[in-house]
Amino acid sequence: MKAKRAAVPYGIWMVIFIIVPMLLVLYFAFTTQEGAFTLQNIATVGRYSNVFVRSIWLGAVATAVSLLIGYPVAYIIARTRACWQSVLILLVILPMWMNFLLRTYAWMTLLEDSGLINNLLEALGLGRVHMINTQGAVVVGMVYNYVPYMIFPLYSVLAKMDPSVIEAAQDLGASQARVFWRVVLPMSMPGVISGITMVFVPAVSTFIISKMLGGGANLMIGDLIDMQFLGSSYNPNLGSAISLVLMVLILICMGIMNQFDDGESKGGGIPL
Amino acid sequence: MKKRILGLLLAVLFLTPLAAPAVATQGGEDGGEAAPLTGVTINVYNWGEYISNGVDGSLDVNAEFTRRTGIEVNYTTFESNESMYSKLVSGGANYDIIIPSDYMVSRLIDEGMLEKLNFDNIPNFQYIDEAYRNPVYDPQNEYSVPYTWGVVGIFYNKNYVTEEVDSWEILWDEQYAGKILMFDNPRDTFGIAQKLLGFSFNSTEESEWQEAAMLLKQQKPLVQAYVMDQIFDKMASGEAWLGPYYAGDAAILVEENPNIGFAIPTEEGTNFFVDAICIPKGAQHKEEAEAYINFLCDPEIAAANVDYIGYSTPESAAKALLDEEVVNNPIYYPPQEVLENAEIFINLPEETSLLLDELWAEVKMGGPGETATLIAILALFLALYIAAVLYKRRKAKREAG
Structure with missing residues (x-):
């Protein structure tokens, strides 16, 4: 009973700042500017399908890259001595103490044609590479900003894994690779799933990264929503409709991910 | 280069009050007259980096206003006309002064979101040059006073x-x-x-x-x-x-x-763009806001402002106070033929x-998209979801059996 009462503040918070805004989005998405019911907004979203395709694609690539980078890092951290673990975790968190915008801005100066990386390449006689204002640059920005969200859930699952299970597999004659594929990976699935969700969702809906590193021409869903509210015509109805479609999409994605999450091992999974 | 004129202005502005006690007859101009408005706070909503704020020895315009009139200024900034507009229509805040651009002024007029100004309270409007009065975005010049252009x-x-x-x-x-x-x-x-x-x-x-x-x-x-x-x-x-x-x-x-x-x-x-000072409908302190507009139109203040911001002033009297190098610079004050051929934005239907x-x-x-594509994406994800659910069920059954 007492525990329930402690949750009341958050309950109120959730209703005011999560449930009510969601209902507002729903209301705006299905009404005209005068407030009459319409399906026109949802129908108009179809015109921007290119943007959806691009966002989902870039988000998926960024998530895959984050997983490939994040998994080994999380594994190594989880296997180091306890006193070093906290130091390594701190190193992963460290960039997040800096403002998100600043970090992205820094990448801009790094990737520019006359930026630091290109100057270095030139000095080494390797020639310049055009990087900024491409989709690749957007992916780099996403990976840099969101990879900690991949590492943490993976780390928390891997650190809790009983080393004796791995030893048992080795004792029974499994090779290194076999231990990983048959024991470690399946056991860390909850971490993988929650890592994927935690990177994919913000990556799909980001807008400032594509603006700064994509040159404003690699429009993403977030940019599109931003345009409806701060563009030349103030159109919260279309903006809400786009948000709604995005939410439905993300919900389905999370539903899919959840199916791969084993019911028994509740590591870091997000229940749905 | 710009600093010289500023120094002079600062000297004038700040030395006057210091000298005032000694010269007893001088008191009226600076603080006394506006006393009835004292103690009120007005909310000013302006572009970022768009007022002289006391940095680098420039004049702190808002502090100076408070010093002269006793009216406090709560100063906030926006980054685009559109973000200002959406804040204004969503009704989240109450502003007494806003400084939007031309087309936004005409939009706000069209939508009945501005108060008519009482120009009796803004005698300094006399300093605004003829060329900047009755602009296309406010043809009767009832709602706005040009700030910069x-x-x-x-x-x-x-x-x-x-x-x-x-x-x-x-x-x-x-x-x-x-x-x-x-x-x-x-x-x-x-x-x-x-x-x-x-x-x-x-x-x-x-x-x-x-x-x-x-x-x-x-x-x-x-x-x-x-x-x-x-x-x-x-x-x-x-x-x-x-x-x-x-x-x-x-x-x-x-x-x-x-x-x-x-x-x-x-x-x-x-x-050719103009940013103009307006009072939004429902402003709580209209009279004080007009005093603020009047203050901004004071040639000395206007000069200090444009000197800091870098935009151009619509007042010849203020221009006269600026450094000659600035006034003769075609970036700040382009030749007449440029202005004759230039056009102002107004609100679009x-x-x-x-x-x-x-x-x-x-x-x-790079082109409009097809609704079918979006439907296909949603269908694909749904199919994946169903496949995943079925796969899991089957696996569970196999394990059970």
Whole structure:
């Protein structure tokens, strides 16, 4: 009973700042500017399908890259001595103490044609590479900003894994690779799933990264929503409709991910 | 260079009150007269970096206002007309003073969101030059008082762009592919295409907007990026060679980088913009707000402001107080023929601005998308979901059995 009462503040918070805004989005998405019911907004979203395709694609690539980078890092951290673990975790968190915008801005100066990386390449006689204002640059920005969200859930699952299970597999004659594929990976699935969700969702809906590193021409869903509210015509109805479609999409994605999450091992999974 | 006149102004402003006790007769002008308004706080909503704020020895305009009238100023800033507008319509805040641009002023007038000003409370309006009165965005001059103005021109890197820059056409020149910047807002970007085609900024002809969009789509492969403030960094570092921008805002760019030039396509015409001071409907302290407007129109204050901001003043009396170098600089005060050929933005009707947003997204996306694609994506994800559910069920059954 007492525990329930402690949750009341958050309950109120959730209703005011999560449930009510969601209902507002729903209301705006299905009404005209005068407030009459319409399906026109949802129908108009179809015109921007290119943007959806691009966002989902870039988000998926960024998530895959984050997983490939994040998994080994999380594994190594989880296997180091306890006193070093906290130091390594701190190193992963460290960039997040800096403002998100600043970090992205820094990448801009790094990737520019006359930026630091290109100057270095030139000095080494390797020639310049055009990087900024491409989709690749957007992916780099996403990976840099969101990879900690991949590492943490993976780390928390891997650190809790009983080393004796791995030893048992080795004792029974499994090779290194076999231990990983048959024991470690399946056991860390909850971490993988929650890592994927935690990177994919913000990556799909980001807008400032594509603006700064994509040159404003690699429009993403977030940019599109931003345009409806701060563009030349103030159109919260279309903006809400786009948000709604995005939410439905993300919900389905999370539903899919959840199916791969084993019911028994509740590591870091997000229940749905 | 600019500092000299500022020093002088500061000396005048700050020494007067110090000297006042000694010269007893002088007291009236500075604090006494506005006493009845004392103790009120007005909410001022202005562009970022758009008032002299006391940094680097400049005059702190808001503090000076409080000192003279006793009215406190709660100063907040916005970054675009549109963000100001959405804040205003969503009704989240109550402002007494806003300083939007021309087309936004006319939009707010059209939508009945501005208070008529009582010009009896703004005697300093007399200093506003004739040319800036009764502007197209406020034809009767009932709702607004011009704050600053400027024009759009092309910044270019003299090291790489050696030809004469006198047409917007240069932004479509293939030899500068990948080195061209454009505005990241639809009105300014379409405006350039419109002037190149000889159209008005305020056209309501759909075909004209379509044609401008076509032109911008052709240009897109040459454009390095669509940016706003980032143009400063990108031009200064040599990352980009060509880019249109607001004259006053970027004048500092030319001052600090001798290899950057500025040109205004006089023949084709450019955008002449005015930012004007208004009082939104329902302002709680209208009278105090008018006192603030009056204060901003005081030539000395106006001079200190434009000296800090870098934009141009609509008051000859204020211009006279500025450094000669600034007044004679065509970036700040372009020659008459430029202004004659320039056009002001006014509010577009609802359907035109919806069209503009749509076309703008199309320019950036490279074409409109198909509804079918979106449905296909949703269907694909749903199918994946169902497949996953079925797979899991089967696995569970197999394990159970």
